[in-house]
Amino acid sequence: MERILDPCCGPRSMWFDRENPNAIFGDIRSEAITVTDRSHGRQDGKRILRIEPDELIDFRELPYADDTFRLVAFDPPHLERAGPKSWMAARYGKLSDDCRETTFGADFASVSASWSQRASSYSSGTKRR
Numbered sequence: 001m002e003r004i005l006d007p008c009c010g011p012r013s014m015w016f017d018r019e020n021p022n023a024i025f026g027d028i029r030s031e032a033i034t035v036t037d038r039s040h041g042r043q044d045g046k047r048i049l050r051i052e053p054d055e056l057i058d059f060r061e062l063p064y065a066d067d068t069f070r071l072v073a074f075d076p077p078h079l080e081r082a083g084p085k086s087w088m089a090a091r092y093g094k095l096s097d098d099c100r101e102t103t104f105g106a107d108f109a110s111v112s113a114s115w116s117q118r119a120s121s122y123s124s125g126t127k128r129r
Contacts, residue, residue, distance in 0.1 A: 005069040007059040008076045011051055011091060023073075026057035033090045049090050 009025040012018040033049045057063060059076060077093030
């Protein structure tokens with residue numbers, strides 16, 4: 001039995017071991033995306049992002065019974081504003097205009113927005129209240 005589920009794995013960026021045999025990596029996408037991004041010094045400015053889940057799944061309708069996994073690593077798409085061809089949108093996924101409240105509910109949306117604002121204030125070295 002696998003002990004970990006990552007239902008929104010994307011390119012498995014948060015994993016040290018991207019082939020962890022104890023995990024099922026799932027995502028709604030399976031694709032290789034070429035993005036132009038000159039920030040990493042490549043002459044052609046292109047990078048390839050590979051999203052290769054073990055299983056194609058939608059986290060809103062998981063095909064598993066309750067208590068199947070000991071741990072669920074849940075990092076869903078959370079970007080609201082990103083260009084259609086941006087590296088950030090390709091890497092992390094982008095919410096549709098109505099997805100946040102219809103998928104997570106209004107309470108989750110406000111908590112998530114609050115966390116996001118707090119995290120950005122810490123990263124800039126200032127703490128806002």
